[in-house]
Amino acid sequence: MPRPPGAPLTNPRGQAAPRVTMALQLEALRLGLQAEAFDLSVPQGETVTAYGTDTAVLSGILDLIAGFSPSMGGRVLVCGTDITSRPAGQRGVTLISTRDPLFPHLDVQSNIVFALRAQGQKHAEADAGAGRMMSLLGLDGLGKAAPRSLSPEQTLRTMLARALVTSPAVLLLDNPFAALDPQAARRMASLLSKLTRARDLSILQSVPSKEDALRAGGSIAFFQNQTLLQSGPAADLYDRPAGVEVATLFGEANCLTGQVLDIGDDIARIQLACGGVVEALASESELAEGQACLVCVRPDRISPFFGTQSLGLEDEDMPPVRGALTETVHLGDHIRMRVRCPEGTEIELRRPPLQTQKLPRPGSPVQLAWPAGHATAFPLRPDLY
16 A cells, blocks of 8 residues: 555554654755756765765855855755854854865964854863864874964864864865875775764765765765756665766766667666667656667676677577677776677676686677666667767
């Protein structure tokens, strides 16, 4: 029996699912006059990472939430309270950005104390609070250091201490790892993860690197310019992309044109233009028999079979995708291969390296296959030709 609209979700035992508290909610937010409105939420005690093709747009979203720039519509709620019209500094959020650096005339401890003094705390109380926060952030012994003497990692730790000492409801991080080397970035990502658990932090951060977005471990909000394409766990963006753009830009999927032969149980059987018949999940967008479509399949989901024998893949209804190997590159953690089909389509695949594996030579004939659940078919829109 379908769940009536508005009815609470239940678990298998029939009990109501626990209500998730939202630290931050963006409702029908519009970044520009021509931009599409979008919704986005940050649950209490979790991290959501905004990742996309335009870092200026991501920075603008955080500026808007913090109250430093206006929106073209929509609402911003913090812990259920509408703060859309509140001025910056009175919103319960704190933004860490290179556009808001440490005070250069104050030492590390004084920078942190300043945040508490601005809230009206007495000097002794503020000093004690700053000392505890410095210990938590690994800044012991740097209290009297000038900001100009700090390393990029120490600077970020100090900015975090200055932000967290006021206990904001939501912490906004604008490209926090930009100035860090890879090892320092990994240390700070690990520290943020520990702080989130220990202090029940709610974080919305923007990053220009997919690796940084994945390392955060929480939900990812994937933007293309000002449009939110999909938000959810990384596994959903990889395995259940909401559209071709997510599949190709985020999942780096191959896009193969074809025509739907038939659909059953949400599985579409498709004749590819490059040859062969494959199966793929039918996307939530309506697919119909005879319709032109795009099959998106990630390089790591494709299995190659080298040689001229069919290996049991070929039958009258499901001839395999065939081609010739054109390139093999060992990239350490995986081997990248490129296969050219007879009519010119190139397909990339990635396989884990095996110690005993002998790499085939370019020109070797190959058949390609993948399970239906590892590919997604989308209608071929006019703008995708």
